[in-house]
Amino acid sequence: MSDENLFELKAVAKRFKKGKETISIFDDLNMTIKRGDFLAIMGPSGSGKTTLLNLLGGVDQPTGGEISFDGARIDGLSEGELAKWRANNIGFIFQFYNLMPMLNAAKNVELPLLLTSLSSKQRQQRVDTALQLVGLADRAKHMPSEMSGGQLQRVAIARAVVSDPKLLLCDEPTGDLDRQTADEILEMLQLLNREFGKTIIMVTHDPAAARYASHTLHLDKGQFVDKEDDDVLQEKSA
């Protein structure tokens, strides 16, 4: 595995049983994701986008093949080992933000840091920095119910980056936002990719969102059917 590759998938298969029937999502999926990439994954419903994201995020395990992250296999890890791996390496951004409703913005951002050995003061410093990064330093004490969708997603981004993970996995991060807010969020992701070197993998239905990525992969029926660069996509979108 090349040093510049962060992820490498070899002959990955994912099947599950539904009654007596075995449904195959992927049969022989191969891909590599380079460090510092901002990759958009598009495709119709049922194409396997979310399953792929789950496999990359270590919340699901393949039924065959190999997945390597930073040179180490993750497909054989136990549930506990995967949890630790996720905490150390991945930041998640969800479509519906998935913030804890009983915690204020700062406490939500602090959640991943509870899995580290940082002191309370160190955690507070990191939370402050993350909230400043997303422009919500003045909303630290606000509850999720007191914030707009765009602000909630920015809190979610702060939560995703607060532990300084190598990879951000975004599942339809703008799916619940208006165009202007979506653009703000996508610009923020672009900033995290370009200025802070975060590798970002984003699943989206929105071609306009995919424009912000440096690469786009199209999935259909468990296979990458097309690989287009940003410029081609922009042309198509236009």
Place this chain on the structure above:
Amino acid sequence: MKDLYLVYKNLTRKKLRLFLTSFAIFIAFLIFAAVTALQGALNSGVEMSADNRLVVFNKINFTQPLPYAYINKVSGVDGVKNVTFANWFGGYYQEPANQVVTMAVDPDSYFEVYSELVVTPEQKANWLQNQAGVMVGERLANVNNWQIGDRIPVSSNIFSNKDGGQTWDLVVEGIFTANDPQVDTGYMVFHYKYFMETQSWGGDYVGWIVLTTDDPALNEQVAKAIDENFANSQAETDTSTEKAFNKAFIEQIGNIGLIIFGVVFMAFFTILVLVGNTMVLAIRERTGEIAVLKTLGFSSPRIFRMILTESCLLAFLGGLLGLGAAYLVVGGLSQMMARFLPNLVLGPDIVLQALGYMLLLGLITGIAPAYRALRLNIITAFARG
């Protein structure tokens, strides 16, 4: 410690539910602690009974007397160490409502058989010398503010004296204490001989005989020998350990243990179902949040522990408040009923028992939702939305 804040926020996120659930637990532990304290007070006589002390009563029932001559015969039974006897007086002080437990006893042997009672040699000597002297238990003396040397008129609602009155003038010659605070000192004893000489009914009998054996292992053998000795006589005897007698006496007003078990069991079962159901619903509502925590890297065992901690905190919150309320209730009742239930206290044994039940309640009600969270699959949880 880091998770405690999360646990606390989850516990307090729905204030009304928290209030109602902890109030139910509060009631359960209030009932438990108060009723257990009451049981302890009723059973304190049983608990404090000496292992080697036997009581001999008339077989008809304990209100019927025994011939005085039985005392010597009982003393001669193999295995008997000390023997004393007593007669019920049925006393009150100043007015009938002010009952004072009074017994006419043999002054020479009474404190030998009841060795847990403590009296100074000087006071005992004074009492032995004064026929009209009375030894008053410390608690009774405190309640009535009696001091050594006080002359106290004690009336009987059973006996009359030879003057036609029902009042005996007794002089406090000593105040006895006990070597254990649980031992009742809420009564007084005076000379049997003086009582028999001054009361109008006459007779040559005693109310009951109390004896100690050389060894508790001999109790059964001694009791059998005594009862066989007086079989087919005009006053057959029924000899039992003091503990058994006290227990049977208490059970005359009902099987307290069974009643308490029933009440506590019903209360706890109801609370268990209620709290268990609340916890299951609360965790079910949080399925998505648990999936998010797992996605962020919180391990399943950690989430399992957090939910168990939450259910235990809920149990301890309501339980400790209930225990505190019971402490106040029992404290108040204890002062009001000091004359009848001297040992009505919420002791450390009840507190420990209650703490144990709180932990048990927390674990039982939390285990099912915690296990569900432990097994929760992230993908399935997100798919449910």
